[in-house]
Each structure stands twice: as C-alpha cells, then as structure tokens.
Amino acid sequence: MQAASARQAPLEMFFPDEASRVACAGAIRRMMESVPGSYAAALATIDGKPVIHVAPSDWRHARVAAIVGSLCALGETLGKEVNQRACRNVLIETESGLTVVQRLPSPAERLILLTTSNREANLGVLLTYSRTCAAAIARLAARPG
Amino acid sequence: MNDHKLIFVGSPGVGKTTAIRSVSDHPPVSTEVPSTDETRDTTVALDFGELTLADDDVLRLYGVPGQERFEFIWPLIADGAMGMVVLVDNSLPGALETLDGYLRSFDDFIGRVPAVVAVTRLRDGVGPALSDYVAHLARRNLDLPVVAMDPRERDDVLYLVNMIVAMIDVPVAA
Numbered sequence: 001m002q003a004a005s006a007r008q009a010p011l012e013m014f015f016p017d018e019a020s021r022v023a024c025a026g027a028i029r030r031m032m033e034s035v036p037g038s039y040a041a042a043l044a045t046i047d048g049k050p051v052i053h054v055a056p057s058d059w060r061h062a063r064v065a066a067i068v069g070s071l072c073a074l075g076e077t078l079g080k081e082v083n084q085r086a087c088r089n090v091l092i093e094t095e096s097g098l099t100v101v102q103r104l105p106s107p108a109e110r111l112i113l114l115t116t117s118n119r120e121a122n123l124g125v126l127l128t129y130s131r132t133c134a135a136a137i138a139r140l141a142a143r144p145g
Numbered sequence: 146m147n148d149h150k151l152i153f154v155g156s157p158g159v160g161k162t163t164a165i166r167s168v169s170d171h172p173p174v175s176t177e178v179p180s181t182d183e184t185r186d187t188t189v190a191l192d193f194g195e196l197t198l199a200d201d202d203v204l205r206l207y208g209v210p211g212q213e214r215f216e217f218i219w220p221l222i223a224d225g226a227m228g229m230v231v232l233v234d235n236s237l238p239g240a241l242e243t244l245d246g247y248l249r250s251f252d253d254f255i256g257r258v259p260a261v262v263a264v265t266r267l268r269d270g271v272g273p274a275l276s277d278y279v280a281h282l283a284r285r286n287l288d289l290p291v292v293a294m295d296p297r298e299r300d301d302v303l304y305l306v307n308m309i310v311a312m313i314d315v316p317v318a319a
C-alpha cells in the first residue's frame with residue numbers, strides 16, 4: 001500500500017484523476033485572476049516536491065518546491081519557538097513583491113501552496129484569495145496512502 | 146568561551162537527526178515532516194542542537210536534509226562550519242558511491258576543515274568493511290578518519306564529536 005504510493009509522482013498521488021487535476025489548475029488560475037499583480041502560484045508537498053504550478057517559464061520548479069518545503073517547516077518551527085500556535089502562513093515581503101507560503105487545510109495538510117505577486121497586489125487581497133484557493137484545492141485532493 | 150559549528154551530512158535515514166538528538170544539551174530544533182516516499186519522517190530544513198564541552202566551549206550541531214533536491218540549503222547551513230561529519234549507511238547498496246556524492250558536494254569544506262566519515266548500520270559481512278572505506282578514500286587522496294557509529298548511542302556520537310574537536314584545536318598544516 002505504502003510502497004505503491006511511494007513510486008507515484010506527487011501529482012498522481014494527490015490528484016489521481018484527470019478531472020481533479022484540471023479542477024486544481026482551475027482553482028489556481030481563478031485565484032490569480034482575482035489578485036491584481038499575482039504572477040505565479042505553485043503547489044508542493046511538505047517534503048519539498050513539485051506538484052503543480054502556474055508560473056513563468058524560467059522558474060526552476062524543483063528548487064522552488066524544495067525551498068517552499070524548507071521554509072514552511074522553518075516558519076512553523078519558529079512560530080512554536082516563540083510560543084505561538086497554528087502557523088497560518090509564511091509571508092515574504094521584498095522590494096518587488098509579496099509571497100505567501102501556506103499549508104493546505106485538512107485533509108490536504110501534506111501540501112503547501114505558494115502564491116506570489118508584484119508590488120501591485122494588496123496584502124489583504126492576496127492573503128484572502130490564497131486562503132480560499134488553498135481550501136478549494138484541499139477539497140479536491142485525495143488523502144495519500 | 147568559543148563556539149564551533151559542526152555539520153552532519155549524508156543520505157536520508159542515515160541517522161543525522163538521531164545523532165544530533167543523542168548528544169544535544171536540549172531538545173534540538175528539528176524540521177521533520179512525513180515523507181511522500183516512505184513511512185519515516187524526513188528533515189526538510191535543518192536540525193540544530195548545542196553541546197557544551199568540558200571547557201565551556203559550545204558546539205553548534207547542524208544537520209542538513211539529505212535529499213539532493215535540498216542542495217540549495219547545504220551551503221547556507223555549511224557556511225562557517227569548522228568541522229564536518231559525513232554519515233554513510235553501510236546497509237544500503239552503493240554505500241561507497243553515495244559517499245563520493247557527498248564528498249563532491251562538500252569538496253570545498255573537505256580538505257579545508259576537519260572531516261570524519263561515520264559509518265552507520267555496520268554489520269559483519271554486510272556491505273563494505275571500514276578498511277574498504279579507508280582504501281576508497283585513499284584512492285581519492287583523502288585521509289579522513291573512518292569510524293563506525295550507532296547514532297542512537299550517545300557515547301558513539303560523543304566519541305566522534307570529541308575526535309573532531311581535537312582536530313579543530315590542532316592547527317591544520319596548510
């Protein structure tokens with residue numbers, strides 16, 4: 001059971017049928033259309049593997065997914081270390097934009113959504129639609145194993 | 146008081162997180178999550194523990210995530226390290242080749258800072274013997290101590306840590 005899923009690519013593991021994959025990509029596109037300035041989004045596993053993305057062609061997806069996995073774990077670890085509970089997201093603010101990294105809600109807590117935007121985006125709008133998108137994808141994802 | 150940074154590298158499951166946990170003064174910072182490849186949890190960012198030495202010096206112990214996809218974080222964690230432990234799982238096929246991979250990835254450290262090869266899951270008659278590791282390293286012009294270690298055994302890990310500390314204190318000839 002475990003061994004069978006181990007050989008599966010993460011995309012097939014979490015979205016076994018074509019319809020759920022299309023719906024997942026659709027949820028990501030809708031989120032991006034709702035957030036002015038949004039220019040990329042990616043789904044990764046919590047152990048740092050790429051699942052699906054809508055992103056510029058020069059993105060190195062394997063690296064982005066690995067960094068997302070590390071960052072999410074560090075965000076949650078730091079949150080606990082400073083006596084906070086239930087990390088909601090890790091927010092990166094740069095001179096040129098905003099990036100939000102968040103774990104999906106149950107039953108897809110083994111997936112992480114990254115959404116990123118340029119300076120045009122409003123933080124509240126980005127956070128709102130990122131959360132909605134994360135919840136929508138969680139409803140589509142299969143529980144692995 | 147001085148502090149020294151020591152990093153633990155090697156394949157997933159070899160025992161890096163366990164080794165740091167075995168000797169850290171406090172429960173280490175760990176970033177383990179369920180793996181999508183296997184039932185075991187896996188480190189995705191780093192391990193961090195501290196070990197106070199006899200003279201009040203502190204060893205800062207860092208573990209890296211072993212999978213190659215986390216290569217981006219290796220130089221970030223390795224920066225400033227004064228010593229390196231390369232762990233090898235002797236029960237897996239291709240142990241010597243796996244060792245080569247890590248030696249290559251960290252070749253700007255190995256040779257510059259003290260490094261030790263720690264062989265885990267060593268059992269008689271299974272996989273290479275310690276002397277095979279020594280010979281293998283010699284063919285690559287590397288003269289590194291090779292020790293057997295059970296990462297779950299505090300004494301095993303302390304032995305190795307003390308060996309590296311001794312090497313740090315002795316100025317390495319250029």
Ligand SMILES: Nc1nc2c(ncn2[C@@H]2O[C@H](COP(=O)(O)OP(=O)(O)O)[C@@H](O)[C@H]2O)c(=O)[nH]1
Nearest residue numbers: 156157158159160161162163265266294295296
């Ligand atoms: N029997 C045995 N188990 C070991 C040995 N070395 C490590 N382990 C076990 O293998 C697992 C290694 O996991 P971990 O420390 O997370 O490895 P990491 O991925 O390198 O951090 C732990 O459950 C250890 O108890 C060994 O020499 N003998």
Ligand SMILES: [Mg+2]
Nearest residue numbers: 161162187188
């Ligand atoms: Mg580990």
